[in-house]
Amino acid sequence: MALNFDDKISETDVTLRPAEKVMRLSRLGSFHQSRLSFLRILLRRISTERWKFTRKVFDIGADSSGTAVYTYQLSERAYSLIAFAHKISDNDRSDRVIATKWDATFTLFDGIPSKMDIDRLKDNVPNQEAGRVSEKEITLSRANKSVRLWDYVVNCLSNGKQPDIHEIEKVGYMMRTTAVYGSGKFGAVDYKEISDRSEFSTPFQAEMLTVYMIRAFVIDLLQHAAKVKNPNKYVQLEPKFCEMLGVGNSTGLGMAPFLINHPQLLNNWICAKEKALARIRGLKAPKKTCVALFKNYIKRSNYLIESWNSKHDLQAVKLNELRRDKVILDDYVEKFSFNAPHPFNTLYEWAEETLGEEAQELLVSLILEPFGELIDDLSHGMSDTKQFTAKIEGSMLVGELLKKTEKHYAYALKINWDNSENNELAWYVSEEKLEPRLGNRFKEKGIELYEQPLQPSRDVARMHFDLSKWENNKSIAEFLMKHPEHRHIIRRCQIVFNNPYAEIQDNTISSDVIPIDLLRAKLSFFGAFHFDPRSDRWVRINMFKGAPLPQTLDDKNCDNWTYPEQTAT
Amino acid sequence: MNLSKNEFTSLCKRSLRGKGHHWGICEDLSNALLALALNRFPAPNILLEALNTENGKLIQIFSIVDSKAYEASDKINGKFFDPILILGLISVHRDLKIPSLEVALDNEVFILADNLIIGNRSYSRKQINTIAFCKKEPNDIVKHDFVTRVVIDDKTLKAIEYWSNLTYAPATEQSRNLGAGSEISDND
Numbered sequence: 001m002a003l004n005f006d007d008k009i010s011e012t013d014v015t016l017r018p019a020e021k022v023m024r025l026s027r028l029g030s031f032h033q034s035r036l037s038f039l040r041i042l043l044r045r046i047s048t049e050r051w052k053f054t055r056k057v058f059d060i061g062a063d064s065s066g067t068a069v070y071t072y073q074l075s076e077r078a079y080s081l082i083a084f085a086h087k088i089s090d091n092d093r094s095d096r097v098i099a100t101k102w103d104a105t106f107t108l109f110d111g112i113p114s115k116m117d118i119d120r121l122k123d124n125v126p127n128q129e130a131g132r133v134s135e136k137e138i139t140l141s142r143a144n145k146s147v148r149l150w151d152y153v154v155n156c157l158s159n160g161k162q163p164d165i166h167e168i169e170k171v172g173y174m175m176r177t178t179a180v181y182g183s184g185k186f187g188a189v190d191y192k193e194i195s196d197r198s199e200f201s202t203p204f205q206a207e208m209l210t211v212y213m214i215r216a217f218v219i220d221l222l223q224h225a226a227k228v229k230n231p232n233k234y235v236q237l238e239p240k241f242c243e244m245l246g247v248g249n250s251t252g253l254g255m256a257p258f259l260i261n262h263p264q265l266l267n268n269w270i271c272a273k274e275k276a277l278a279r280i281r282g283l284k285a286p287k288k289t290c291v292a293l294f295k296n297y298i299k300r301s302n303y304l305i306e307s308w309n310s311k312h313d314l315q316a317v318k319l320n321e322l323r324r325d326k327v328i329l330d331d332y333v334e335k336f337s338f339n340a341p342h343p344f345n346t347l348y349e350w351a352e353e354t355l356g357e358e359a360q361e362l363l364v365s366l367i368l369e370p371f372g373e374l375i376d377d378l379s380h381g382m383s384d385t386k387q388f389t390a391k392i393e394g395s396m397l398v399g400e401l402l403k404k405t406e407k408h409y410a411y412a413l414k415i416n417w418d419n420s421e422n423n424e425l426a427w428y429v430s431e432e433k434l435e436p437r438l439g440n441r442f443k444e445k446g447i448e449l450y451e452q453p454l455q456p457s458r459d460v461a462r463m464h465f466d467l468s469k470w471e472n473n474k475s476i477a478e479f480l481m482k483h484p485e486h487r488h489i490i491r492r493c494q495i496v497f498n499n500p501y502a503e504i505q506d507n508t509i510s511s512d513v514i515p516i517d518l519l520r521a522k523l524s525f526f527g528a529f530h531f532d533p534r535s536d537r538w539v540r541i542n543m544f545k546g547a548p549l550p551q552t553l554d555d556k557n558c559d560n561w562t563y564p565e566q567t568a569t
Numbered sequence: 570m571n572l573s574k575n576e577f578t579s580l581c582k583r584s585l586r587g588k589g590h591h592w593g594i595c596e597d598l599s600n601a602l603l604a605l606a607l608n609r610f611p612a613p614n615i616l617l618e619a620l621n622t623e624n625g626k627l628i629q630i631f632s633i634v635d636s637k638a639y640e641a642s643d644k645i646n647g648k649f650f651d652p653i654l655i656l657g658l659i660s661v662h663r664d665l666k667i668p669s670l671e672v673a674l675d676n677e678v679f680i681l682a683d684n685l686i687i688g689n690r691s692y693s694r695k696q697i698n699t700i701a702f703c704k705k706e707p708n709d710i711v712k713h714d715f716v717t718r719v720v721i722d723d724k725t726l727k728a729i730e731y732w733s734n735l736t737y738a739p740a741t742e743q744s745r746n747l748g749a750g751s752e753i754s755d756n757d
Contacts, residue, residue, distance in 0.1 A: 184575030184576055185575065187572075188573065192574065430739075434737065437738070477636040484594055488592035489593070
């Protein structure tokens, strides 16, 4: 999905938002889910293609450990979630990569597993990174209970009562995943081997499918625990409560490097969203039904904001600002005339001048919501199957590379790299279960030796320094023979020159970088809600909260759930 | 053991980095090795050879792809180490719209057609002095299937992992406390 900075969307006069505005960490860290998020795309596909959901196996014992299998049957193939439930002690429960035990472990199986498959996986999936799966498996995952809510709800149900809605709202999930591995990890099938299947043509569809099926399993496991506790008195959880429960996710630094390591993919995601926004801003007279729907979503989004809690200072400040801005936005939309030409462009421009980034990005997601017919096709361009194989154009001349670098990386060249604060952090991987970490290079002696290439701004500046000593008419091939240390960054620059949203336009090793901004950008594209940072490098979120369950998902409710109409009473 | 393509390229990249190669070199060599592996060449052993070659000696083969010398020249003379790697590099780099390419590493002939690398899979010269190129009509090429997994024996894997393990920072208490999630209890 290559485009140039100055490209205009053909059907409109509205240019795309410039990369220097969109690709700042503070804005990326303010992104919200939208109808172009991956889990939204998945639910639309499941309902449109009428996939059939069944529970094939539920062999769970009185101690809530055992095996379950859930299958989605498509027209030509099937996918099964194989779930293993475990009994673990509270002391063993950790969301970190270095954990070795979990309340439940999962794999997404390509087809319907035989008993032999399940036996093989029983020996491996519970061990996660220490086990091996095969080409028959697509993802590998695990989850931990929200102990407090789990025990509370099991107690309520086993006593024949429904839980208090406010207690459910406070947490929003019964289990949270702590990793969903795909793309060939630990022996699973490579993404490239399945990327030609239409259901996986959009990124992370297998991972989203895994989480969606985990949600169904968790509700069954919960009700099973209540039944075991008091078989004569227990009641099922009411459907409205089931739908209120999403799947939590606990995400640390491992996700942050992904966006830096996949520049082309990042460009494609952002580009799809920016094109969608530009298409709608460019509508001279949008349909009245869409305008009415937009106004409706503006109102309904308040519930989502009200139920969004975070005790972390970083997010608490942003939430306060969002709540304040949302009042201003609601008031403005109430009085706004959508009969004037290009109303969404006017509205967006007003928001950019008036509101903070959290509210601006919420507005972007809300603007996209009613216009599925106009923008949903953009999801087809969000993949990138050529990742890591970008070729270096060695025939490019030094003069051209310099000129383009100065245009696209002006922000990086302005940074004083001799200032230790601008160069303080180093991304590295620990030998301890290969956990990704971010350390202070001046305090953690020796970590520089293990530094990952996750600081494009600094590396560009170093490359530019060496390149500027060369004659303009020399080729990059010649330069690289003398300076092979710049090979990775030159490849990256050449990607960025044609894909402006490929680069995060900030310093990723500065003392004041906030890694969760990177996490949130990626998680918003997954479709996550309720970002709740636990520190500057670890965030909890909720996925599928409010979504229909597989048993009730259809083409009427597959999209109309993200801004629920009801409020907690 | 058989590795996914993702695992194999990751192993290549990390081990080459552990050997001290620059990141960009690691990326390209990993892609080249994967191309060889998918064409049933013994890529893990070729990787091990590369890891046993002095880093500086490998650099020269990159000029052939960066300058597209394989398109512009019939023959290149020089000292080329681990020459089989050049097949992988060109295979990944070349424009697939152009005709098939015949590559002679001294006197051993290989053909690159689409993503295929056809030739003697037991070839293992450490150094050559001449690489010759010529365009090839695709008519008489016998095609083979690609593999989807890379088989690697324990001994070779262990030897490669010696290098990849050098890229991981030692586990220390200080580092452990800097990991995401170390600050507060996970349980809620």
